[in-house]
Amino acid sequence: MADAPEPTEGKKKKSGLIKYIILVVLLLALGGGGYFAYLTFFAKPPAAAPAADGTAPAEGAAPAEAKQEAKPEEKKAEGGHGEAKSDAKGGHGGKDKAPSNNVALPPFVVNLADQNARRYLKVVLEVEMTGSPELLEANQAKIRDALLMLLSSKTSQDISTLEGKILLRKEIVDRLNQAIGQPKVSRIYFTDFVIQ
Numbered sequence: 001m002a003d004a005p006e007p008t009e010g011k012k013k014k015s016g017l018i019k020y021i022i023l024v025v026l027l028l029a030l031g032g033g034g035y036f037a038y039l040t041f042f043a044k045p046p047a048a049a050p051a052a053d054g055t056a057p058a059e060g061a062a063p064a065e066a067k068q069e070a071k072p073e074e075k076k077a078e079g080g081h082g083e084a085k086s087d088a089k090g091g092h093g094g095k096d097k098a099p100s101n102n103v104a105l106p107p108f109v110v111n112l113a114d115q116n117a118r119r120y121l122k123v124v125l126e127v128e129m130t131g132s133p134e135l136l137e138a139n140q141a142k143i144r145d146a147l148l149m150l151l152s153s154k155t156s157q158d159i160s161t162l163e164g165k166i167l168l169r170k171e172i173v174d175r176l177n178q179a180i181g182q183p184k185v186s187r188i189y190f191t192d193f194v195i196q
Contacts (some may be wrong), residue, residue, distance in 0.1 A: 102126050103133045105143070107192065110152040112159075119156045124192035127176065131184035142179040150175050156195050165190070 003119075105125045114117040127136065135145060151170060159165050169188055176185040 008106060032035045082178055099132075100131045101129045102189075102190070103129060103136050104134075105147075108144075108147055108151055110148060112151075112156050112195070113153055114155050114157075120196045121154070121156075121159070122192065122194040122196070123151065125172070126189045127185055127193050128187050128189070129184050130186050131182065135182065135184055136176075139180045142174060146175040146179045147149060147172065165193070 094143070105127060106122045107122060109120060109122045112121050127138070153169065159168055169190075172188050173185050176188070177183045
């Protein structure tokens, strides 16, 4: 009396079918999530629809979302915590100032004055001026000489701390104003600062 083996082929087919169904559902879920992520992060917003009277919107007109995003910036500028407004009254200082111009200088790579090791500094600056940016272009040789002399006199310990970088900023502003002969440089920004 041997028991007849039960048919296992039906169970295998059923479990194989379930695996394929789960695989298809997972692929659809992943595809839907990918499509949603594409629409959310990568797709461009649709173009503005023409007005009801049939005229196209102005090229410089921003969508309503961009206007809403600009409102916090406007409030920040109007409030006491943002940047000072540069209107005819002069904002906080009461002085009339010319609009500032940012000018990027070419990179500087210098040997630092470390005694025990050879260290290099690569720095890229952006200069904010209250006057004409042509002053920097006209005095380019004086500016490069002044900054190379200043930067190469520093050690890596002098400029590795936050206080050292702030002091270096002030010294660079002073040197630039001396080089152009007028106090037209208001501040500088480090756009690249590497000590190696």
